[in-house]
Amino acid sequence: MIGVTTQTADEPEEAFGTDWLRLALRRCELLAQMHSVSSDARWMISFAIQWAPFGGASAAELLERFGVSRRRFMELVLEGLAPKSTDVQKIRAMKSHLRTSLVQAWNVQ
Template sequence: MLENPAPPPRTSPATLDPSAAGAGVPCRAHPERTRIGNRPARRRRAARIGVPTDSPELNWLRQSLRACDLLASVHSISPSDRALVAFAIEWAPYGGADTEDLFIKFGAQRNRFLHLLQAAMIPRPSDLGHLRNLKTTLCNDLLRAWNDTPPHNEKQCRRL
């Protein structure tokens, strides 16, 4: 029988209480980080490397990612659907991801991925009116960007 000859580690009662561990001490690693990240630092970094920070494409990308986060925060889309929608948003400026990336990330081909995206963005009866409009608009924008053609029917995200 194996025995552990070392004594058990000693812990003080203060380290067991998470509120007492760092009471009143701000995080020095990320003093200005908020829920959506350190936006000023990100913009400074983008300006250094020559990315235009106020381009319409970049603004659309940021706005769409915020809309995706909003839909996830109000449980209008599931966490797995959020990953799918965020991936579609990130690749939309390039006309969509290639087959290899889609297969590695989601195990699906392009057509199947677009069907999954469309199914994830179908407005639910429990969604508020503005969330339904947001989902439909975002879905149509994504399908237009990935297909590089305007949708045949503006209500295509409402039905499969």
């Protein structure tokens, strides 16, 4: 069977497309299963991943859902993905990659 692509040769690949979204959400779930992120952090990280393709959620959405500013929300997400002393190298790398991707997607200054 031949794969069909909707992307033309001159179009750049989506940085935060559906493949990235699925992989990032799976990684978040794995981190939660490994007890490497708290349930509160997992909830916020999942939310951040889901909004990444859109440049992040609005300040109003974050205030309504989490009761915090956009800046504070991202601080909490990044704290949730901070490496723990008990994390093995592979988990540290996974967290680092998610942190980097979310900072880029949400355009954190």
